[in-house]
Amino acid sequence: MSELPLEAGLLLAALLFLTGLVGVITRRNILFMLMSIEIMFNAAGLAFVLAGAHNGQADGQVMLIFILAMAAAEVAVGLALIIQMHRKYNSVDTDVLSELRD
Amino acid sequence: MNIIFYIAAIVAFVATVMVVTRKNAVHALLYLIVSLLAVSVIFFISGAPFVAALEVIVYAGAILVLFVFAIMMLNLGANSGKEEAKLLKPNAWVIPAILSLILLCELVYVFINYDGASVELRVIGPQEVSQSLFGGYMLAVELTGMLLMAGVVGAYHIGKEKKREYHRYLQTNENS
Numbered sequence: 001m002s003e004l005p006l007e008a009g010l011l012l013a014a015l016l017f018l019t020g021l022v023g024v025i026t027r028r029n030i031l032f033m034l035m036s037i038e039i040m041f042n043a044a045g046l047a048f049v050l051a052g053a054h055n056g057q058a059d060g061q062v063m064l065i066f067i068l069a070m071a072a073a074e075v076a077v078g079l080a081l082i083i084q085m086h087r088k089y090n091s092v093d094t095d096v097l098s099e100l101r102d
Numbered sequence: 103m104n105i106i107f108y109i110a111a112i113v114a115f116v117a118t119v120m121v122v123t124r125k126n127a128v129h130a131l132l133y134l135i136v137s138l139l140a141v142s143v144i145f146f147i148s149g150a151p152f153v154a155a156l157e158v159i160v161y162a163g164a165i166l167v168l169f170v171f172a173i174m175m176l177n178l179g180a181n182s183g184k185e186e187a188k189l190l191k192p193n194a195w196v197i198p199a200i201l202s203l204i205l206l207c208e209l210v211y212v213f214i215n216y217d218g219a220s221v222e223l224r225v226i227g228p229q230e231v232s233q234s235l236f237g238g239y240m241l242a243v244e245l246t247g248m249l250l251m252a253g254v255v256g257a258y259h260i261g262k263e264k265k266r267e268y269h270r271y272l273q274t275n276e277n278s
Contacts, residue, residue, distance in 0.1 A: 012144070014206060018206050031176075038134065062234050072253070079169070083176065
């Protein structure tokens, strides 16, 4: 069977992770921030699976399953918090959450 | 195989950039689904068919549908795109983008120096994965179950619409 270069795969994981990081830093809409966090989870999972395939072990895939479960729990709680925020402030802009500053 | 990998990688990267730069939340969500499907293709060709299926079912099928429902509940309205355009000024994103680009250059440098490694395409099927999952990782599986339970209960509790409770005096005041 043919082979994949590991560097290219890890490079893609790094690209996706940094794109997600830029999204978290620059966007002020909290929905987009949550989506960018999902992108970062996914990139980390990609790195896990490729490293597992490099070693010929199943552990990388096991880690991706854990990441998947954690992302599901995180999204459920995060979206509930966003809905509460929208109910209270009628906005999804993170700048309205500045009560502690005033 | 390599050509499929590179096509899927380009699709994943372009779709991810589109997610971060879109102004409409639903458009960004659709691009995110495309990105996840492309990553799923990469999982499949790197010998992980079980996880590829799981990525489509759980990520694209369940988590992003949750996002769609949340966007429906938020009911953002037609002019939310314009508000987003106001928020997304260049002076807000240029410096973080440059810093991330520096990090990316470092990573590229590290990966280029680390040559010779390759992914041998041995298919690791569901049987091997589950033997590992329920063998050495049993405790982690149970902890994940507890985490999901806490997530469900927490999401229900946080997302519940709180009933405003007034004192008797205020209630009669409001009624009169």
